[in-house]
Structure formats: C-alpha cells, structure tokens
Amino acid sequence: MSAAEAPPRPPHSDAHITLYRLQACPFCERVVRRLDELGLEYQSRFVEPMHGDRDAVKRIVGARTVPAIVDDETGVAMAESANIVDYLDATYGGGE
Numbered sequence: 001m002s003a004a005e006a007p008p009r010p011p012h013s014d015a016h017i018t019l020y021r022l023q024a025c026p027f028c029e030r031v032v033r034r035l036d037e038l039g040l041e042y043q044s045r046f047v048e049p050m051h052g053d054r055d056a057v058k059r060i061v062g063a064r065t066v067p068a069i070v071d072d073e074t075g076v077a078m079a080e081s082a083n084i085v086d087y088l089d090a091t092y093g094g095g096e
C-alpha cells in the first residue's frame, strides 16, 4: 500500500511516545500530567528502582534518571522532567 492509499492516521493518536518512569516519582508524575493534559497516548516502561541497574535507559537517553521519554515520531530521546514538559508543549501544545 502506498502512503497515498494508507488510511489517514489521526494526529498523535498512536502511542509513539515511551515514558520511562518509576512508581511514586513526582518528576514522572509531572510528565504524566502533561501527557494527559495534551491528550497524548504513551507507553509506560517502569524502570529498575536501583539507579545502577538502569543501563537500558542510559543507553537510550544518556541518563539513568527518570522520567525519560523516547518519541518515535520525532526521534527525540531525552531526560529531565522540565525539559520533557517543554518539549511536549513545543511539539504537541499547538502553539499555546
């Protein structure tokens, strides 16, 4: 099927964002709140509680802290809740 024949994909309706997070992590909840406010679907990946056991996250985003996100639609991978919220607003916030 060519791209022209493909069914239209509603903007940002697929879970192309992966959120690396921990239970009861206030920084993660901040990102979750913004994802919800923006109506973005996302997949949660709960990471190892021990910081030293988070090599997979380190490989993907360059840091072991959570939250971290990977956005397959834009190719962005990043950590730091404030930066993630800014990124989500800039990318999906509709210019508000």
Ligand SMILES: N[C@@H](CCC(=O)N[C@@H](CS)C(=O)NCC(=O)O)C(=O)O
Pocket (backbone or CB within 6 Å): 022, 024, 025, 026, 027, 028, 051, 064, 065, 066, 067, 079, 080, 081, 082
């Ligand atoms: N400045 C970071 C702080 C994130 C943070 O401290 N996350 C905790 C979990 S709530 C963590 O990953 N701690 C392990 C570590 O600091 O290496 C942010 O805003 O995202």
